[in-house]
């Protein structure tokens with residue numbers, strides 16, 4: 001199998017979910033550091049313009065969104081599982097909370113107090129992405145006590161869960177629920193100045209956080225964006241066509257489609273010809289002179305697919 005390649009940047013909290021997943025499964029991977037602002041020509045050539053981070057690449061297969069990345073890692077490296085304790089399915093439901101409303105609160109807690117001191121282009125870009133076109137970080141700063149009250153109560157749910165005597169969210173071994181809680185806690189610990197005071201009332205969460213940190217990130221070695229591009233160009237994707245006769249949208253391989261996130265974040269859709277259709281995922285063909293032919297994979301949940 002080709003190397004596992006992660007396109008990310010170190011301060012990215014959503015990437016931390018996958019890096020910790022590599023740690024949980026003790027995987028070796030190649031680390032391609034991307035720009036924090038969306039100036040990523042090599043990556044965009046491969047993804048067809050999907051702008052979020054992280055993206056996983058295996059040869060000429062490109063996996064967008066952590067839902068898709070975690071599914072693929074579980075398929076390829078089933079042990080140790082992301083779904084221990086008969087936990088299949090539930091963690092994806094949990095991810096709609098952690099990656100949705102909980103992340104939105106964490107974003108405000110981490111960014112609002114310091115927005116005035118950060119590069120304006122960075123703040124404007126992220127505020128547009130996570131709060132919307134009318135984002136006002138000054139207003140968010142003034143509203144921080146309310147945001148913290150909401151966030152604190154929900155972090156309290158994790159503390160209550162860990163107070164049942166088990167070391168991890170769903171029992172004695174770590175799994176995807178831990179990765180989901182971890183990237184939020186990691187984000188706040190890394191970026192919120194008052195994090196030590198904030199977490200002081202959550203001793204179980206702090207002990208769990210030490211265990212999560214000890215999982216590590218597996219073994220990574222650096223790679224440049226152009227090396228990753230060369231790998232895509234010199235590899236043929238083994239992904240075969242697949243269809244799903246029960247698909248509610250009647251999607252079938254060969255159709256031209258546009259795929260865009262459901263959030264109102266102004267992101268451009270990715271267009272391509274469908275190759276694989278299933279209940280959980282889609283894959284499209286993407287052709288670009290920089291990377292040749294690649295197959296780009298997306299999750300179904302959270303994305304709208306339009307037939308062109």
Ligand SMILES: N[C@@H](CCC(=O)N[C@@H](CS)C(=O)NCC(=O)O)C(=O)O
Nearest residue numbers: 012013014015051052053065066067
């Ligand atoms: N649903 C996506 C969300 C990814 C996401 O929002 N990532 C952040 C980085 S932590 C991002 O892409 N920010 C904008 C950017 O880096 O251009 C996933 O699960 O992968």
